[in-house]
Amino acid sequence: MKSLLAATLMLAISTPAFANDPAQLSDTEIAHVAYVADTIDIRYAHLALAISTTPEIHEFAKTMIRDHEAVNAAALELLAKLGAEAQDNFLSQKLASDSEEIINRLSQLRGAEFDRAYAENELGYHQAVNNLVETAFIPNIDHPEVKALFEQGLEIFKAHEGHAEMMVKAVQ
């Protein structure tokens, strides 16, 4: 299953014709994208817990929920400390709308077909998000504490990418 979201994210950072440039987002808009991206993966994980019966998929999904919730909590705490609010933007909205399509597709699958689709989507999604965070967001974040949080988040998501790669091989 190709990741529609991965395609959206790759397009966002690589195509000059893309009208809105992720690198031009403000810190609070970037924070909103990150929050939405975390929340999307948490939703995918809950879907996996509901549909899959494979232990490796369940353990991975629980880790996604645990880790993405930790990052979101830290982001909200930082924003509160800074007296700021995350700002909705074109990329947050696109990610959210595209994720609905993926959830619809995944929710119609069962058994090994679901496991493969979920694992492949997770790998593609994390690859794309990591690329976006590393190349478009972190270099352009102004506030040092926001940058530091994204650097910590990137480390976590790279571990997820590696874990997803293991999972793809395990469910083939």
Place this chain on the structure above:
Amino acid sequence: MDRRTFVRGALGGALIPLSPGPIAAQGELREVSIRNFVYEPETLAVKPGDQIRFTNHDLAPHTATADDGSWDTGTLEKGQSVELTVTEEWTGDYFCAHHPAMTAKLIIG
């Protein structure tokens, strides 16, 4: 069943310091820091009776869990520590139950 599925049973992630067993807790206090998805140090020599303080400095929750399930810190949130006392039943290879690529080793002598 491989080690990664074996150990996530009844403990449910709770912080459970193991009882000292037949060896009284008279050994040294050793430190293992979890930082950037790495256990520091990755190899640590210990003996029965030593206490090991595991501290998670990462934003992501981690565990330190013996490959054979003989000991487990449970889930450590950022900033949390737990002290475990090494017993003769312990084995040395361990990993993070949430992030299985994280591995380290105790040399128990």
